[in-house]
Amino acid sequence: MKLLKSKGQHILLDRRYLYKIVRYADLNYNDVVLEVGCGLGNLTKLLLRSVKKVYGIEIDPRFCKLLREKFAEEIENGRFVLIEGDALKVDFPKFDKFVANIPYKISSPLTFKLLKQDFKLAVITYQKEFAERLIAREGSKRYGRLSIVAKAYCRAEILETIPPKAFKPKPKVESAIVRIIPEPEIFVENKDIFEDLVRFAFSRRRKKFGKILDEWCKEKGFKVNIPSEYKDKRPEEIPPEVYAEIADSVGEKG
Structure with a gap:
């Protein structure tokens, strides 16, 4: 299957980082997880081993076809629910944790949408530059609208970086695993x-x-x-x- 850089399709293949993402999410069998951008299902497979249920949102029909074949049994027993569509447009189902290697093109709008949801924890792979903007403080060259608004909804931290060689095709930038806890750093009434x-x-x-x-x-x-x-x-x-x-x-x- 040809992966399209134009659509932000960089698949994380290095299993070391896939396992780390799962560990960082501190999953248990009662968790319901939402994953955006399931791609080839590499992370999906590990999530299904660890939790009660996974909702996956995927926009590419080619990936959706593959995912339906790969996880036919889990779909049949209701442990994997695949939603074919645009994650920015579809309503999110009720979930406990958000764990995903998201398409970097939609990092900003997807993060703002996520922060308005009710959830316990998120572990997300972002472009490193975006991750630095998310956690930046005043005076930093990365500090901006995202940095400020996010602090009214959550606490975020960069857990570690991922080199381009861990992906296929290789992105031109480094990536970062970020943990988001929905506890505001600042109080805002309005x-x-x-x-x-x-x-x-x-x-x-x-x-x-x-x-x-x-x-x-x-x-x-x-x-x-x-x-x-x-x-x-x-x-x-x-x-x-x-x-x-x-x-x-x-x-x-x-």
């Missing part, structure tokens, strides 16, 4: 306002934060007080908790 503020700020990241806030308040009809020490800083210099405090302190419109 997440919609918070996420809108972060998005707005980083769409104007060359401006000073005080000016950005003036524009945001004018557009939204809000009133906020910004600590003076942050007015002349850029968005990437503002700590996540400051975005949270501002979002939760907005006055009434009008």
